[in-house]
Amino acid sequence: MNINTGGGLIGLLILIGDIWAIINILQSNAGMGAKLLWILLVVLLPLLGLIIWFVAGPRGGKV
Structure with a gap:
């Protein structure tokens, strides 16, 4: 019997959070060096x- 601890779900949530953060970083008013x-x-x-x-x-996206 294999008990799943939810590690895959946690990894997926972190991936979604990272993608969301990258999108918000790209839409911010920061300079390109800071974004990178x-x-x-x-x-x-x-x-x-x-x-x-x-x-x-x-912070700060498109106005």
């Missing part, structure tokens, strides 16, 4: 990068 650094942070450190972006990342 934020995207690299989110891609290289998926969960930690998402949390850091959520707390301190660039």
Whole structure:
């Protein structure tokens, strides 16, 4: 009997969060260098990068 701990679901939720963060980073008013650094942070450190972006990342989208 195999008990699934939900690891796949957690990974999927993190992936969705990362994609959402990248879209918001690209739509922000930050400079291209800052956008690139934020995207690299989110891609290289998926969960930690998402949390850091959520707390301190660039804000503001299309007006």
